[in-house]
Every structure is written in structure tokens, then in C-alpha cells.
Amino acid sequence: MENLEMNLNFDFHEIYKKLGIKQAAILVAVSGGVDSMVLLDLLQRLPVTLKPEIHVATVDHCLRPESKWETKYVEQYCKKHQLKFHTVRWEKNDHPDQGVEEAGRIFRYSFFSDIMQQYKIKHLLTAHHADDQIETVLMKFIRGGDLHQLQGISLQRSFMAEFDLSRPLLFFSKDSLYEYANKNQILYFEDSTNQTDDFLRNRLRHHVIPTLKKEAPNLLGHLVSYQEQLADLLEVADSKIRKLVEQLTTLDGYLLSKWRTLTSAEKRASLRLICTDNVGEINESQLTEMVSLLKNTSRPQGKIDVKGKYLFYKSYGNFGFRDKASCSIKIQSDFKRQLRLNKWIKLSPFEKIGLFPVGTPTGEDDDVLQLSAKVKYLDVRHRQNGDKLLTLAGPQKVKKILIDQKIPSNKREQVWVVSNGSHELLWVVGHKKSDLSRQDVNDKIHYIVIYRKISGEKRLLHE
Numbered sequence: 001m002e003n004l005e006m007n008l009n010f011d012f013h014e015i016y017k018k019l020g021i022k023q024a025a026i027l028v029a030v031s032g033g034v035d036s037m038v039l040l041d042l043l044q045r046l047p048v049t050l051k052p053e054i055h056v057a058t059v060d061h062c063l064r065p066e067s068k069w070e071t072k073y074v075e076q077y078c079k080k081h082q083l084k085f086h087t088v089r090w091e092k093n094d095h096p097d098q099g100v101e102e103a104g105r106i107f108r109y110s111f112f113s114d115i116m117q118q119y120k121i122k123h124l125l126t127a128h129h130a131d132d133q134i135e136t137v138l139m140k141f142i143r144g145g146d147l148h149q150l151q152g153i154s155l156q157r158s159f160m161a162e163f164d165l166s167r168p169l170l171f172f173s174k175d176s177l178y179e180y181a182n183k184n185q186i187l188y189f190e191d192s193t194n195q196t197d198d199f200l201r202n203r204l205r206h207h208v209i210p211t212l213k214k215e216a217p218n219l220l221g222h223l224v225s226y227q228e229q230l231a232d233l234l235e236v237a238d239s240k241i242r243k244l245v246e247q248l249t250t251l252d253g254y255l256l257s258k259w260r261t262l263t264s265a266e267k268r269a270s271l272r273l274i275c276t277d278n279v280g281e282i283n284e285s286q287l288t289e290m291v292s293l294l295k296n297t298s299r300p301q302g303k304i305d306v307k308g309k310y311l312f313y314k315s316y317g318n319f320g321f322r323d324k325a326s327c328s329i330k331i332q333s334d335f336k337r338q339l340r341l342n343k344w345i346k347l348s349p350f351e352k353i354g355l356f357p358v359g360t361p362t363g364e365d366d367d368v369l370q371l372s373a374k375v376k377y378l379d380v381r382h383r384q385n386g387d388k389l390l391t392l393a394g395p396q397k398v399k400k401i402l403i404d405q406k407i408p409s410n411k412r413e414q415v416w417v418v419s420n421g422s423h424e425l426l427w428v429v430g431h432k433k434s435d436l437s438r439q440d441v442n443d444k445i446h447y448i449v450i451y452r453k454i455s456g457e458k459r460l461l462h463e
């Protein structure tokens with residue numbers, strides 16, 4: 001017993017030193033259970049050179065009748081030991097869709113961050129210990145998911161960007177914490193819900209972990225060693241994969257031709273990271289589906305529904321993700337306006353088109369179609385089936401022009417055209433002009449049609 005206490009104290013000092021907190025103010029998350037009460041005791045025994053200014057935070061989740069007495073006990077303890085105490089009651093679940101455990105956790109950490117902001121505290125300490133670590137890793141293993149999660153609970157990580165969260169008891173077993181508490185007559189509460197088998201964590205704690213520990217008394221040592229190896233490998237691999245993804249990235253998504261030059265493992269790993277960056281974690285079978293879509297050279301376009309919210313698309317040279325909501329914004333397909341001399345027509349908040357006499361000044365970025373006096377009627381509308389562009393060589397199918405220019409199918413519908421009132425077009429705006437409109441073909445140019453994009457700044461001035 002004597003040894004144990006000595007060890008716990010000594011190791012705790014060493015670990016605390018490594019955390020780099022020194023004498024700064026800290027917030028300790030204390031539930032009143034054995035783990036956090038032992039942590040509080042150990043913190044107060046730190047040598048003066050390390051001893052921080054201790055604030056304590058306790059959330060009364062109001063889920064058990066006894067929780068208010070536990071909170072009261074922590075408050076009295078703090079008063080006796082001259083520690084600053086903060087508490088709050090959780091009376092309303094703001095995240096009912098999350099499940100009570102998760103919603104409680106969100107509330108707890110948001111309370112901690114409020115206190116930390118108010119008192120300018122940078123460091124939060126919780127009492128997670130080695131058995132929590134084993135339970136967490138087994139739970140991740142059972143539920144499946146991203147390999148990074150098998151690294152489990154870390155000794156220290158950043159928290160809400162501006163703070164850090166440290167778990168100095170992470171290498172101590174729960175048994176050693178009980179022994180320490182009993183030896184030092186530390187009073188603590190047992191959470192009655194911990195005895196039930198209602199939660200996966202409890203089932204692992206009561207039935208699985210004791211059996212594993214019997215087979216491997218140094219279970220935690222093995223776990224720590226695996227986690228260290230995994231952390232090293234992931235750090236090296238992650239930075240390499242990140243570089244690959246950067247090389248694939250363009251303004252329009254990711255470059256398919258470059259992705260196809262990668263090895264099989266690089267293909268999957270880079271795609272996995274692209275998914276995480278854009279839509280969060282995805283399952284491996286969906287990743288396989290995406291890989292085969294990208295590898296399929298006979299289909300230049302394709303899409304896959306992801307999580308009901310996104311579309312993973314391949315479109316000629318690019319691939320990437322789109323929000324389904326933004327893809328489903330329907331264009332007004334029956335839009336049709338006659339072009340009248342000296343009048344602009346607003347096509348969208350970002351673009352307009354107008355018919356003007358030749359000689360009208362145009363801007364550098366304007367797209368201009370020249371017309372002879374023979375033109376009697378002109379309208380502007382979206383592309384329709386059967387549209388053909390008039391050319392000297394005969395009519396050309398608009399669909400073919402757009403496919404040849406590798407315009408993705410969802411963008412093809414949005415293309416504007418200028419027609420003479422039939423399916424015969426003079427201009428597929430932004431893509432191809434009828435050569436019948438060119439100066440060398442027509443006797444004399446009388447009119448010009450100007451297509452102008454309105455930039456954000458100009459748009460504001462217009463509105």
C-alpha cells in the first residue's frame with residue numbers, strides 16, 4: 001500500500017510536469033466519483049513549484065435523485081480546501097436527437113468552456129484513467145470506423161481551439177485509484193447506474209475486461225505500446241497522404257488523371273482523406289464504390305449518393321463532392337425573353353444580356369456576338385432538346401458541342417442560347433457562336449449582342 005501511494009504520487013508529478021501546465025490556473029472536471037476526487041487530491045499535493053490555482057467544475061445532470069447531494073458534497077469539499085467551485089444544473093436536454101449520454105457530454109464541455117473563458121483559464125483536466133482507455137478502444141473496435149480512433153484517449157489534446165484538455169491519470173488503473181482513495185480516506189460517490197448492464201461500456205467493464213485482464217495482466221501495457229506505434233505510423237502516413245491530396249486539388253474539385261497514376265493503396269488513402277475533408281467519415285464499402293466509379297474509364301461521368309446529403313461525382317477530368325440541396329435548385333427551364341434594342345435582360349443575379357447598335361462600347365470581359373441587319377427577331381432562353389447551331393457547314397447539334405467541350409450534364413441544362421425564334425441558334429452563350437454572324441460572312445454588322453457577367457461589387461451597385 002505504502003509503495004502504491006508513493007508510486008502514484010511520484011508518477012503523477014512526472015506526468016504533470018510533462019503536460020507543461022506549471023503553476024497556471026486550471027479547471028478540474030469533478031463528478032464526485034473516485035477518479036476525479038483522487039485527481040483533486042493529487043493536484044493539491046503537487047510541490048509548490050508545480051502547484052496550480054485550482055478551479056473545480058461539477059455538472060449536476062439531474063438524472064439520479066442523489067446527484068444534488070453529490071454536487072453539494074463537492075461544493076463543501078472545495079470550501080474546506082479553499083478551491084474555487086463552479087456548478088450548473090442540466091435541466092433541459094437541448095440535443096434530444098443525440099441520446100442522453102452524448103447530450104450530457106455536450107452540455108458539460110460547453111459549461112467548462114464558459115467558465116474557462118470567464119476566468120481566463122487555458123487548461124482543463126479530467127480524471128480519465130487506464131480502464132476508461134481500454135473500454136474506449138474496445139468500444140471503437142466493436143462499433144467500427146476510422147483507424148485514427150483506435151489511438152483512443154490522448155494524454156493531452158486541444159479543446160475548442162483555444163484551450164487544452166489533459167488527462168493526467170490516463171496510465172493509472174481504476175484499482176490503483178480505489179486503493180489510493182481508501183488509503184487516504186478520500187470520500188467519493190459510486191454512480192448507481194454504473195452497476196447496471198444497460199450500456200455497452202458497463203457490459204465491457206463487468207464482463208469482458210476482467211476476462212481479458214486474466215489472460216493478459218499487462219493488457220494496458222500492450223494497448224499503450226500499440227497506440228504509440230499506431231500514432232507514429234499515422235503521423236508519417238497522414239502527412240504523405242495530405243501532400244498527395246494537395247497535388248490532386250484544383251478549383252473544380254480533384255484531378256482524375258493524377259489520381260489514376262497513384263498506387264492502389266494511395267488511391268484509397270487519398271480518397272478516404274478527401275471524403276473526411278468534405279463529408280466526414282464514410283464506410284469502406286462506399287469507398288470501394290467510389291474507387292470503382294473513378295477507375296471506370298468507359299463512363300466519363302457518374303455520381304453516388306453519400307449520406308443522403310451529398311453527391312460524389314465524376315465528371316470528365318474531375319471528381320469531388322456537391323451538396324445535394326444545391327444540385328436540386330431547379331433552373332427555370334421555360335425562361336424566354338425577346339431581345340429588344342438598347343435593353344438589358346437580367347438572366348440571374350450574376351449575368352445579363354442585351355442587344356445594341358454596333359459601336360456601343362463593351363467591357364474587357366464582355367462576350368459579344370456580331371449581327372447583320374438581316375436579323376429580325378432574337379430571343380434568349382435555356383437550351384432545349386433539338387437545338388442546333390447554324391454554321392456554314394450546316395446545323396450542329398448543341399448537345400454534341402457541349403459534350404465535345406466536356407461540359408458536365410448538370411451544367412448543360414443551364415446553358416443560355418440566343419435563337420431566331422426556332423430551334424436554330426445563333427449563339428450557345430459562352431461556348432460557341434454561329435459563324436453566320438461573323439463580320440467576314442455578313443455584309444455589314446449592324447448590331448451586337450453583349451453577354452456580361454456582373455461581379456459581386458457591380459451587383460451591389462446595380463441593386
Ligand SMILES: Nc1ncnc2c1ncn2[C@@H]1O[C@H](COP(=O)(O)OP(=O)(O)OP(=O)(O)O)[C@@H](O)[C@H]1O
Binds near residue numbers: 036126
Ligand atoms: N457531472 C460531471 N461534472 C464534472 N465533471 C464530470 C462529470 N462527469 C464526468 N466528469 C469528468 O469527465 C471524466 C470522464 O467521465 P466519464 O467517463 O463519466 O465521461 P464520458 O462522458 O464517458 O467521457 P468524456 O467526458 O471524455 O466524453 C471524469 O473523470 C470527470 O473528470
